Amino acid sequence: MVSVAIVDYGMGNLRSVEQAIRHVAPDVVTAVTDDAGVIARADRVVFPGQGAMPDCMRELAARGLRSAVLDAARSKPFMGICIGLQMLFEHSAEGDVAGLGILPGEVLRFPGNLHDDKGNKLKVPHMGWNNVHHGAHALWDGISQDARFYFVHSYYVQPRDAALVQATSEYPVPFVCAVAQENLFAVQFHPEKSHAAGLKLLQNFVQWKP
Amino acid sequence: MLAKRIIPCLDVTHGRVVKGVSFVELRDAGDPVEIAKRYDDQGADELTFLDITASSDDRGIIFKIIEQVASQVFIPLTVGGGVREVGDVRNLLNAGADKVSINTSAVVNPQLVADAAARYGSQCIVVAIDAKQVAAGRWEVFTHGGRKATGLDVVEWATRMQQLGAGEILLTSMDQDGQKKGFDLALTRTVTDALEIPVIASGGVGNLQHLADGVTQGGADAVLAASIFHFGEYTVQQAKEYMAAQGIEVRL
Numbered sequence: 001m002v003s004v005a006i007v008d009y010g011m012g013n014l015r016s017v018e019q020a021i022r023h024v025a026p027d028v029v030t031a032v033t034d035d036a037g038v039i040a041r042a043d044r045v046v047f048p049g050q051g052a053m054p055d056c057m058r059e060l061a062a063r064g065l066r067s068a069v070l071d072a073a074r075s076k077p078f079m080g081i082c083i084g085l086q087m088l089f090e091h092s093a094e095g096d097v098a099g100l101g102i103l104p105g106e107v108l109r110f111p112g113n114l115h116d117d118k119g120n121k122l123k124v125p126h127m128g129w130n131n132v133h134h135g136a137h138a139l140w141d142g143i144s145q146d147a148r149f150y151f152v153h154s155y156y157v158q159p160r161d162a163a164l165v166q167a168t169s170e171y172p173v174p175f176v177c178a179v180a181q182e183n184l185f186a187v188q189f190h191p192e193k194s195h196a197a198g199l200k201l202l203q204n205f206v207q208w209k210p
Numbered sequence: 211m212l213a214k215r216i217i218p219c220l221d222v223t224h225g226r227v228v229k230g231v232s233f234v235e236l237r238d239a240g241d242p243v244e245i246a247k248r249y250d251d252q253g254a255d256e257l258t259f260l261d262i263t264a265s266s267d268d269r270g271i272i273f274k275i276i277e278q279v280a281s282q283v284f285i286p287l288t289v290g291g292g293v294r295e296v297g298d299v300r301n302l303l304n305a306g307a308d309k310v311s312i313n314t315s316a317v318v319n320p321q322l323v324a325d326a327a328a329r330y331g332s333q334c335i336v337v338a339i340d341a342k343q344v345a346a347g348r349w350e351v352f353t354h355g356g357r358k359a360t361g362l363d364v365v366e367w368a369t370r371m372q373q374l375g376a377g378e379i380l381l382t383s384m385d386q387d388g389q390k391k392g393f394d395l396a397l398t399r400t401v402t403d404a405l406e407i408p409v410i411a412s413g414g415v416g417n418l419q420h421l422a423d424g425v426t427q428g429g430a431d432a433v434l435a436a437s438i439f440h441f442g443e444y445t446v447q448q449a450k451e452y453m454a455a456q457g458i459e460v461r462l
Contacts, residue, residue, distance in 0.1 A: 011331075013303040013304060013306070013307075013308070013334075015280070015304070015306055016280060016284075016306060016308065019280060019281050019284075019306070020284050023281075023282075023284070050330070050331045050333060050334070051329075051330060051331030051333075052331065112406065116211070120429060121402075121403065121429075122212070123405070123406060123407055123408045123409075123431055124406055124407075125332070125333060125377060125407065125408070126212065127333075127377070127378065127408050127431070128212050128213055128214075128215050128255065128408075128431070128432070129212070129213045129215070129255055129461040130211065130212045130213070131211065148213060148461045150285070150286060151212075152286075152333045152377070153333075170211060171212060172211075190286075192284060193284060193285055193286050193308060194284070194285075195250075195284055195285055198284060199284055
């Protein structure tokens with residue numbers, strides 16, 4: 001019986017997610033899988049994503065995993081990461097593509113010509129370690145306020161319902177970097193690459209009882 | 211606020227980390243997995259591994275090293291050296307690399323950058339550029355460890371790589387590399403101002419002020435160094451504290 005299924009739809013390297021979960025929870029059985037049955041039977045599901053959202057949406061559908069992901073997102077502890085967060089929303093400006101529509105809102109691109117308060121140009125993609133200002137959700141247990149996590153993305157989510165927001169970061173204006181709804185939690189940054197704070201978040205997810 | 215990144219670089223050959231001046235007089239610096247763990251403990255923001263093995267016979271060694279590091283170190287890992295085709299990118303990602311650095315092969319076949327970025331995403335494609343100054347305010351791209359001129363202007367080349375899908379530029383001054391006199395700040399500033407994607411400054415770090423200068427004067431998004439960390443002159447933590455004292459945003 002797989003405890004944590006990591007959804008594999010052919011977009012990028014998922015081993016680092018699996019290795020990070022194994023590191024914090026050695027007794028948990030993990031599987032990187034493209035099998036809808038395994039996803040349906042798993043206790044928990046991680047939904048990662050890399051690359052461009054139109055490609056991710058296309059590959060998810062091509063592998064027949066769309067309904068398995070929709071079911072999991074509504075029924076069991078579910079964590080979206082990076083594009084796996086963005087795909088939960090209704091629409092993305094990246095390729096003008098529809099998302100899964102589980103959460104109300106859209107995915108927008110950082111504008112060009114961003115500058116910090118010293119006048120330095122801010123690059124897109126937003127790449128590196130940024131502070132995460134978080135709320136009181138159980139997945140933040142033991143993670144200090146404004147801890148840094150590793151980001152790499154050019155698009156960010158804008159939920160229509162402010163109650164979904166579980167964390168924000170700044171580049172240079174605030175943007176949403178974590179959302180939650182019942183059994184679902186999703187983040188823009190990469191917990192599997194965010195050292196101690198990221199590992200703690202994954203450990204909290206594996207133990208989470210929503 | 212987004213932190214400036216400090217990236218220790220590990221040149222690996224025959225399963226060992228080495229460091230020399232312009233690829234001569236290679237000096238053994240130790241076991242790559244042990245060194246990677248030490249830098250991770252010290253607070254490194256990323257690690258870059260460059261496989262400088264000349265012979266293809268030893269290519270398999272880097273995969274084993276990356277697999278071992280990736281199972282113990284949970285920060286981004288970049289791997290470069292000998293990447294010639296999309297399959298090489300895939301193999302390195304599967305071994306546990308988060309980003310793959312492409313240098314000579316990007317010059318030989320620019321389409322490789324476009325194909326790799328389209329397949330795996332710009333976030334994992336780093337284009338490494340070795341630059342040599344040829345005139346005031348002008349730098350040329352060199353390949354094969356700085357031995358072969360290409361006739362390409364560095365700013366034009368970096369801009370083209372950005373258009374083809376590179377997610378980041380690793381910019382090394384061949385004039386400064388190994389000299390311990392600091393980055394080529396004019397080069398760094400010129401390239402970073404011309405691009406929308408992040409630039410990692412590389413080549414020439416001899417002390418902590420050089421790292422700070424790369425950010426404050428060069429405008430780099432990240433700074434890469436090897437020998438000052440390998441031989442125990444400074445820890446990554448010391449580098450960060452030094453930069454923070456100058457008002458640079460770092461992850462402490």
